Amino acid sequence: MTDTTQRQPLPDAAAPPTPAATDRPARLALLVASGAAFMSFLDLSVVNIAFPAITRDYPGTAATTLTWVVSGYAVAFAALLTPAGQLADTLGRGRVFLTALAGFALTSLLCAIAPGADWLIAGRFLQGGAAAFLIPAGLALVLGSTPPERVGMAMAAWTAAGGFAATVGPAVGGALVDWFGWRSVFVINVPIAVALIAAGWRLARGEHRQPHGLPDLLGAAATGLGIGTVVAAVTQGQQWGWTDARTLGSGLGGIALLTLALWRSRRHPRPAIAIGLWRSRSYALVNAVSFVFGATMFAWLLAGPLWLDAVWQYSVLRAAAAMSVGAVASMITAILAGRAPVPWQRWLGVLGALMFAASTFYMSTGAFDATPALWSAWVPAGILGGGGIGILVTVLGTAAARSLPPQRFAAGVGMNITARQSGGALGVALLAAVFAAHPREPLTAFHTLFALCAAIALATAVLAALPIRTQEPTP
Known part of the structure; x- marks a missing residue:
């Protein structure tokens, strides 16, 4: 063997980086991207806990209007997620990620100081838009800096950050x-975003931009306005009248705008909606399940704190503790579902949907009445519902990734989140419409809503039972 212990490389030689040097940027990207995912998903759960207090602070604003505090975030997030990822490729992932972090901090501050409900709703739209840039840019940073053999572990850590945020969200929000x-x-x-910017400042240094064109901003606008006007028709339909010109105009106008967005996405080189991914029937089915399940899941997650506050008269801390039951169950079942063999995934998804359907059906019965029944009613329903969410969200995320080639993984995960957020916006609108129909009968309103959630969950189970062909990653 040749002795190489004294051999020195030339000054300009391209010596291979050491493992430590290779791991350092990957670990930094994973750290800040996971932190951003934690912050954005935490914001979803803490706002649900805070919603009853928000309604009391704005007594002159209709409850249907205030639901836009939740659905506005979801609409903006869903509309901008795909073009945000494309813009990150064009302008630089690190630059877009850090700018989105700063935007999320500023829009959060705007929500905090909102003098009225209109300002708060506007702030939530802007905050959802900032989050839409955070998620794909952060995910792209992780995938771009992580060695191929470690991508699976990195994605598990990134996903776990969002799951942990949902778990601790009720407790943090309640406190x-x-x-x-x-x-x-x-x-x-604000301090979380500032800390992440400070930690990730080096990610944008020396970054090379990719020679891509700008995304379809007109298509993105049509998508957002289309989803928003359909949600408005469902939200305000009971108040305006379902045959009122405003309701029909909003609904038909929204459908027309979404049709325009789909038409442009078929022709634009960088479309606002990644419909090219839908050529995989399995992937299209996964997104259909995510959309339908998103509607019932978002409605249930918002209805829970409202029930505890309005019907059982729980304090904020007691409500947060009660909501933690479902969150913890979701984390546990998500971990178990993630470790399950691939052939089991389809039927696990059906099981998750049926668990959620059983939970919401139980909550629609007389077992849930004006008398608090934490241990006999709430805890079993929370374990079933939260456990079902953990299973189904994990299964759908896995199926979305496996039904596409590996190079489309990031886009596929992003589109799957978009489908769930779009369905969630409609679910919150459904909640508002049901409550508007029974303004003086809260028990009837909640029982009706939970029964509808159960029916939608059963439809989810039927869709999830359809066969999904998975595509294993290839080298």
Whole structure:
């Protein structure tokens, strides 16, 4: 063997990087991207806990209008997620990621100081738009800096950050609202975002931009306006009248705008909606299941804190503790589902949907009445519902990834989140419509809503039972 211990490379030689040097940027990207995912998904759960307090702070604003605090975030997120990922490729993933972090901090501050409901709703739209840039840019940073053999572990860590946020969200949100008021759930984002910017500042240094054109901004606008106007028709339909010109105009106008967005996406080189991915029938089916399940899941997650506050008169901290039951169950079942063999995934998805259907059906019965029944009613329903969510979301995310080639993984995950958020916006609108139909009968309103959630969950189970062919990653 040749002795190489004294051999020195030339100054300009392209010596291979050491493992430590290779791992350092990958670990940094994973750290800040996971932190951003934690912050954005935490914001979803803490706002649900804070929602009853928000409604009390704005007594002059109709409850149907205030549901836009939740659905506005979902609409903006769903509309901008795909073009945000494309813009990150064009302008630089690190630059877009850090700019989105700063935008998320500023829009959170706007929500915190909102003098009226209109300002708060506007802030939530802007915050959802900033989150739409955070997620794909952060995910692209992770995938771009992680060695191929470690991508699976990195994605598991990134996904776990979002799951952990959903788990601790009720407790964190409840404590913040009880001690400092609902505005604190937005203020908390500011120091987190600043810390992530400081930690990830080096990610944009020396970054090479890819020679891509700009995404279809007109298509993105049509997508957002289309989803928003359909949601508005469902939200306000009971108040305006289902045959009123405003309701029909909003619904038909939204459908027309979404049709325009789909038409442009078939022709634009960088479309607002990644319909090219839908050529895989399995992937299209996964997104259909995500859309349908998103509607019932978002409605249930918002209805829970409202029930505990309005019907059982729970304090914020007690409500947060009760909501944690489902969150913990979701985390446990998500971990178990993630470890399950691939052939089991399809039927696990059906099981998750049926568990959720059983939970919501149980909540629509007389077992849930004006008398608090935490251990005999709420805890079993929370375990079933949260456990079903953990299973189904994990299974759908896995199926979305496996039904596409590996190079389309990031786009596929992003589109799957878009489908769930779009369905979620309609689910919140459904909640608003049901409550508007029974303004003086809260028990009837909640029981009706939970029965509808159960029916939608059963439809989810039927869709999930359809065969999905998975495509294993190839080298």
